[in-house]
Amino acid sequence: MPLVAGVDSSTQSCKIVVRDAETGAVVRTGRAAHPEGTEVHPEAWWEALLAAVADAGGLDDVAAISVGAQQHGMVALDAAGAVIRPALLWNDTRSARAAADLIAEFGADELARRTGSVPVASFTATKLRWLRDAEPENAARVAAVALPHDWLSWRLRGFGGAGSSGDAGSGDGLAELATDRSDASGTGYWSPTSDDWDRDLLVAALGHEARLPRVLAPHGSAGVTAAHPGIPAGLVIGPGAGDNAGAALGLDARPGDVVVSLGTSGTVFAVTETVVTDTAGTVAGFADASGAFLPLVATLNAARVLDAVARVLGVDHAELGRLALTAEPGAGGLVLQPWFEGERTPNLPDATASIFGLTLAATTRENLARAAIEGMLCGLAEGLDAVLAQGVEASRILLIGGAAQSPAVARIAAEVFGRQIVVPTPGEYVAAGAAAQAAWALTGTRPSWSPEIATTVEAADAPVIREQYAAQRR
Numbered sequence: 001m002p003l004v005a006g007v008d009s010s011t012q013s014c015k016i017v018v019r020d021a022e023t024g025a026v027v028r029t030g031r032a033a034h035p036e037g038t039e040v041h042p043e044a045w046w047e048a049l050l051a052a053v054a055d056a057g058g059l060d061d062v063a064a065i066s067v068g069a070q071q072h073g074m075v076a077l078d079a080a081g082a083v084i085r086p087a088l089l090w091n092d093t094r095s096a097r098a099a100a101d102l103i104a105e106f107g108a109d110e111l112a113r114r115t116g117s118v119p120v121a122s123f124t125a126t127k128l129r130w131l132r133d134a135e136p137e138n139a140a141r142v143a144a145v146a147l148p149h150d151w152l153s154w155r156l157r158g159f160g161g162a163g164s165s166g167d168a169g170s171g172d173g174l175a176e177l178a179t180d181r182s183d184a185s186g187t188g189y190w191s192p193t194s195d196d197w198d199r200d201l202l203v204a205a206l207g208h209e210a211r212l213p214r215v216l217a218p219h220g221s222a223g224v225t226a227a228h229p230g231i232p233a234g235l236v237i238g239p240g241a242g243d244n245a246g247a248a249l250g251l252d253a254r255p256g257d258v259v260v261s262l263g264t265s266g267t268v269f270a271v272t273e274t275v276v277t278d279t280a281g282t283v284a285g286f287a288d289a290s291g292a293f294l295p296l297v298a299t300l301n302a303a304r305v306l307d308a309v310a311r312v313l314g315v316d317h318a319e320l321g322r323l324a325l326t327a328e329p330g331a332g333g334l335v336l337q338p339w340f341e342g343e344r345t346p347n348l349p350d351a352t353a354s355i356f357g358l359t360l361a362a363t364t365r366e367n368l369a370r371a372a373i374e375g376m377l378c379g380l381a382e383g384l385d386a387v388l389a390q391g392v393e394a395s396r397i398l399l400i401g402g403a404a405q406s407p408a409v410a411r412i413a414a415e416v417f418g419r420q421i422v423v424p425t426p427g428e429y430v431a432a433g434a435a436a437q438a439a440w441a442l443t444g445t446r447p448s449w450s451p452e453i454a455t456t457v458e459a460a461d462a463p464v465i466r467e468q469y470a471a472q473r474r
């Protein structure tokens with residue numbers, strides 16, 4: 001059976017997995033870091049992708065590839081297909097004012113009805129409105145707007161690079177941009193009901209018309225690769241996806257599954273047959289990568305909360321977990337409100353983190369470690385409450401993402417959520433979903449690669465954790 005490659009170009013790194021198209025067995029992987037920051041030039045993503053390909057030993061034996069990537073990033077292209085400025089990422093909050101302006105102009109209910117979501121600073125539309133107001137010369141040059149996965153797929157085809165074959169300068173390159181429903185649904189100018197762009201909202205944001213990518217079907221193809229270092233010409237390119245939709249595909253998630261992802265972002269999402277529209281704006285009414293929908297809550301603060309506290313304590317993640325499990329639920333009264341990067345849910349873009357309940361007796365390394373994990377998870381638990389309040393069924397909670405590799409995080413998640421926690425074997429599920437897309441585009445059949453389960457942690461009863469956290473929210 002042929003081999004296929006899946007890419008996850010996420011906030012902190014680019015990961016590649018090569019899998020058997022039939023069995024889904026992982027053959028090899030590669031990884032390369034991304035620059036820090038909330039705005040990154042897309043060329044850095046391209047360099048990281050090539051480095052991850054090299055780290056994986058090249059793709060000469062691969063028949064198809066697809067790209068999952070961080071959602072929402074604003075890739076602004078001029079008429080020659082050149083990137084106008086570094087892309088504002090999903091976690092850049094400078095467009096919070098622009099989000100409020102768009103809501104004031106259209107009303108939250110109208111925007112939720114038209115796009116499935118009420119926009120926050122993460123959404124592409126708010127970044128375009130920021131560009132219009134803060135960098136009008138750059139906004140005037142925008143001929144096309146793409147998302148990270150769209151632009152990387154376009155680069156794989158040989159467009160957009162200096163001196164590349166099929167340079168968009170020939171005028172037809174921008175017409176070759178392509179995306180998928182899941183990533184389009186995170187822009188703030190795509191309609192999950194009409195399954196098409198809402199161009200009036202694009203114009204309202206940017207101030208003028210611009211080219212938008214074709215929206216491909218879940219098993220569509222964006223074309224074939226041009227030759228690049230480690231990448232042969234002629235590989236079928238799948239439609240690509242937003243990272244969370246990619247993870248849902250990689251997990252073969254079905255209605256009833258709720259996924260909690262603890263990466264750079266924290267996300268809670270589910271697969272539903274119908275679009276979910278939350279006019280309060282907490283749950284985003286996204287589309288998934290299989291032709292269904294992906295109601296989702298995202299936090300700006302997740303795995304990096306633990307990175308920060310581990311750094312302060314001078315320990316690695318294993319020791320942080322050991323310390324945390326030495327403390328009692330509730331961390332001796334310590335509560336970490338983990339809004340280090342501002343916060344998206346709740347929508348507090350200018351917030352900072354706070355720790356409450358410090359007494360001489362309670363201020364121990366163990367309690368600090370536990371408060372970090374509990375605080376991170378309480379933000380996600382509030383997201384789970386919001387998703388369930390939309391009528392979503394949760395018969396299984398799947399825990400993935402970098403921080404899910406910590407046994408302590410899974411144990412404490414069972415306390416915070418008060419539910420059984422299922423932990424798939426640690427792996428790159430966004431890239432797995434992209435690989436599944438590549439196999440689907442190649443063969444015409446959606447693979448059913450169910451993940452292995454590493455551990456299942458039974459629900460635990462520790463209401464004190466969320467009671468303490470909620471008390472600091474009032």
Ligand SMILES: Nc1ncnc2c1ncn2[C@@H]1O[C@H](COP(=O)(O)OP(=O)(O)O)[C@@H](O)[C@H]1O
Nearest residue numbers: 010011012013263264303317401402403405406
């Ligand atoms: N064993 C672990 N325990 C807790 N956090 C971890 C562990 N291993 C990695 N991480 C953290 O997970 C994050 C990376 O997760 P990942 O899902 O790859 O992020 P993203 O895809 O959003 O870039 C990093 O912040 C890293 O420090």
Ligand SMILES: O=C(CO)[C@@H](O)[C@H](O)COP(=O)(O)O
Nearest residue numbers: 010011070071090263264265
């Ligand atoms: O903004 C969202 C979802 O709406 C984030 O999930 C981003 O897509 C970033 O993902 P990671 O880098 O954390 O995987």
